[in-house]
Amino acid sequence: MIQFRTLARRGASLRRITPLLAAFLLCLLALPVMAQDGSEYWYETEALNPGLSGAASAEVAPETPRQSLREFTAAAGADDYDKAAHYLNLSRLSPDEQAQEGPEIAMKLASILARRVWIDWSSLPARPDARIESSQDSSGRAGQPRRDLHIETLEAGRSAYDIRIARYKPSDADAVWLFTPQTVANVGPLYAEFGPRRYESMVPDTLKRRLFGLWLWEWIAVPAFAFAVFLLGWGTYSMVEAFSRRVSRGWLKAGLDRSALPMAMLVMAGLVHILLTWVISFSGPVQTFLRPALTIVMVWGVGMTALRMLDAGLHRITLRYVGDIDDKLGRDEREFYTSIYALRRLIVLVMVGFAAIAILSQLNLFESVGTTLLASAGVLTVIFGIAGQAVLGNIVASLQIAFAKPIRIGDAILFEGEWAYVESIFYTFLRLRTWDHRRIVVPVKHFVGQPFENWSVTEARMMRGVHLWLDPLCDLDALRKTFDTLRHEDPDITEPDEAFTYVTDQRPEAIKVSFYAMMPDPSTGWAIHCRLREGLLADIRDNHPEWLPRERILDVAEPEETMSAPAHRAGAAD
Incomplete structure (x- = not known):
């Protein structure tokens, strides 16, 4: 009995506790719902634009970001700015100011959007909670709702202004998407910077209609402006070339002649920038194309x-202190010339880097480009590794030559059987000039990977030899005397005592006699080499023609019986 009463009391206690547990569980389950009514999904407000009234108040209820921008642009396109004002959160204005200034602010904002923003409708969420559905989103918020969206960032007067829309829920209505109060405050400075220019008032109203995304007057103005800018560029190019022909200084003349095209492009881009800033302002699609194009140009x-x-x-400096490229230059002059080219390559790399930074910073592409590169790093690595292998290898090899200097500009080299001078060293190739003024273009990577002879690596002078095949019965002492006479009489041989005469090879029919002499430089040595050969051959031809190599045929008579035996046998057979 006692146990039964104890169980009964425990059951009664459980019945009293069960409702409390159920209430606690319901509270726990209600927490996500309560959080949804909080700051994660929208901004709560007492009322929205109480100063605006009219039939449009009941019609405006944009549930999604895409619907909000679509209805706002549609109302602005129909010049119904009273309705367009309902898509703005005018909470920072008093009710009286909302009624007076709301339509004007809507008109200005519509003008800013039309002139400076190209809306990507596919990127605007069509969900009320603007949830990020892509699993590849780099922000780490995939699957999470949003209550605030960024449309565009515009720079005006060295300041950046955001255009944003956000979700607001009044206490007595459903949540709607409107332009934020900060965006409304930014309309003033943005309109002063990007609003209509003074000459746009001269455009007839009939040309202010849309056709394929552009105003009608833009279809006329853009080709006319392009033609006018082209004429200005052509005139600038002609003026720079005409001025370069009248300049007496050679380096300035060459610089102006080569700078005619970039100066013309710079003037053309500057004119377009002035037109867009002071004369007329195009719509968003045209501005989206012109702005990066002008920056790049x-x-x-x-x-x-x-x-x-x-x-x-730099070319003027090298001509003044070095002169023409040949092997007569000293080692210091050739090294100075090579250093000038290395300095040029370094300047080009620095300028390309600064230009890339300037373009990316002006176009605000650091974030988007960085995100894209990080998202596709593996693919880009493979593409650049395959497509850019040769180019990058040549650039690295060019820098290797610039710092290690195995060759210098002006060096005389023997590369793959060709005697040539190193005329230029570029990023991806070398240009060699042969003695007969041919040009050989060699990829830097291929050049570095092949053996070559550098005849000017330490000094220009070199030993050259004249090789003659003569009869083994020739008198070597007489040849040495003839060679000594020729080399002492030659005016270009500066060291006549450094000479040798040797037999360097032998064959049954001839011997190879080599005459060596020191040459001051490869180009002069080549001429001396030819003169020495001509002099030796002339002396042998005139005084000792029997020393020229000849082919000997040994004619040994065979025994008579050997010759007659076959005939005798043949006669017997007959």
Whole structure:
């Protein structure tokens, strides 16, 4: 009995506790719902734009970001700015100011969007919670809702202004997507920077309609502006070339002549920038194309003009202190010439780096480009590894030559059987000039990977030999005297005592006699080499023609019986 009463009391206690446990569990289950009503899904507010009234108040209820921007642009396109004002969060204005300034702010914002923003409708979420659905999103918020979206960032007066939309839920209505109060505050400075220019008031209203995403007047103005800019560029190019022909200084003339095209492109880009800033403003699609194009052209024009003028100056310096490229230059002059080319390559690399940084910073591409590169690093590595292997290898080999200097500009080399001078060393190839003024272009990587003779690595002088095949019965002492006479009489041989005469090879029909002499440099040595050969051959021809090699045939008569036996046998057979 006692146990039964104890169990009964415990059962009664459990019945009293069960409702409490159920209530606690319901509270736990309700927490996500309560969180959904909080700051994660929307911004809570008492009321939205109480100063705006009219029939549009009941019609405006954009549930998604895409719907909000689509209805706002549609209302602005129909010049219904009273309705367009309902898509703005005017909470920072008083009710009276909302009614007076709301339509005007909507008109200005619509003008800014039309002129500076190319809306990517496919990227705008069509869900009320703007949830990120892509699993490849780099922000780490895939699958999470959003209550705030960034549309565009515009720079005006050295300041950056954001255009954003956000989700707001008043206490007595459903949540809607509107332009944020900060965006409304940014309309003033943005409109002053990107609003209509003074000459746009001259455009007839009939041409202010849309056709394939552009205004009608843009289809007329863009080709006309392009033609005018082309004429200005052509005129600039002609003026620079005409001025270069009248300049007396050679380096300035060469610099202006090579800088005509980049200067013309720079003037063309500058004119377009002035037109867009002070004369007229195009719509978003045109601005989206022109803005990066102008930035790239202006950076390229400035960089190429500076680089080509610098090239002309460096060339002038080398001609003044070094002279023409040949093997008569001293080692210091050739090294100085090579250092000048290495300096040029370094300047080009630095300028390309600064130009890339300037373009990326002006176009705000660091974030997007960095994200794309990180997202596809493996694919890009494979592509650049395959496609750019030869180019990168040549650049690395060129830098290796610039620092190690196994060859210098002006060195005389023997490469794959060709005697040539190193005329230029570029990023990916070398240009060699042969003694007969032919040009051989060799990839740097191939050149570094092949053996070659550098006849000027320490000094220009070299020992050259004249090789003659003569009869074994020739008198070597007489040949030595003839060679001594020729080398002492030659005016270009500066060291006549450094000479040798040797028999360097032997065959049954002839011997090879080599006459060696010291030459001051390869080019002069080649001429001396030819003169010595001609003199030796002339002396042998005139005084000792029997020393020239000849073929000997031994004619040994066979025994008579050997010759007659076959005939006798043949006669017997007959």
